[in-house]
Amino acid sequence: MFANLPEPPYYSVIFSSQRSDKDADGYGHMGERMLELAATQPGYLGVESARGEDGFGITVSYWESLESIAAWKAQAEHRVAQEQGKREWYADYRLRIARVEMTYGMTEITAEVVSPSDA
C-alpha cells in the first residue's frame, strides 16, 4: 500500500474528494483502470490512497516533474474519467500539487533536499 519512492525532490498530487452516492460500481471500475493507466505514464512514481466509510478519501500520486503531471491531466482517457467524476462520482474535491522536499520513515529521516530557493 505504501509507494516506494526515490529520494526527493519530486512532485505530489494530493487529491481529496467526497464521493457522491452514485454509481459505486462504475466508480470502482474506473478507479482501478485509472490506477493502471497512471502507472504507465512517463514520470509516474507511485500512488497511495485511502477512503473512509463516510466517503471522504485522499489519493496522493507521485510524479517526477510538473510536466509529467500536466501530461497525465491531459491524457485522453483520463480526461473522460475526470469529466465523469465531476458529473457523477464526486460531491466535491480539492487537488493540490506540491513539491516533496523531505521524507521520513517510521524511525528516521530517510531523505532531505534543500534547494537554492529554500536557503
Next chain:
Amino acid sequence: MFANLPEPPYYSVIFSSQRSDKDADGYGHMGERMLELAATQPGYLGVESARGEDGFGITVSYWESLESIAAWKAQAEHRVAQEQGKREWYADYRLRIARVEMTYGMTEITAEVVSPSDA
C-alpha cells in the same frame, strides 16, 4: 472535511500509515487530541484525513512554513504521541513534507504560484 486553505505557497505534511491492530480506543482518543492540539499551533492551516477499513490511512496537514512544521514535530505532547504511535498504533508509516504550489477545485484552477526556482 475539506480544509479551507489560503492561496499557495504553503507546506503540507503527507502522513500515510498502516494501523496495527492494537489499542483502537487509545488511538482514537489520542488522534482527536492531536487534531485539537495541532489546530492551536502557530502556522497551522488545516488538515484532511481518511482511513479505510483495511487500516491504511492518509492524513495531510497544512502549515505556513517548514519552521511551523518543525515546531509541531517537537511539541512535547505531540512527541509523546509520536513515540506511542511507533510502539503501538502503527505497523508502518511514511511522512513526506511538500511545498504546495498549485491548487484546483472541482471546476477550475483556484490558485497557482510560480516561484523563481520553477521558472
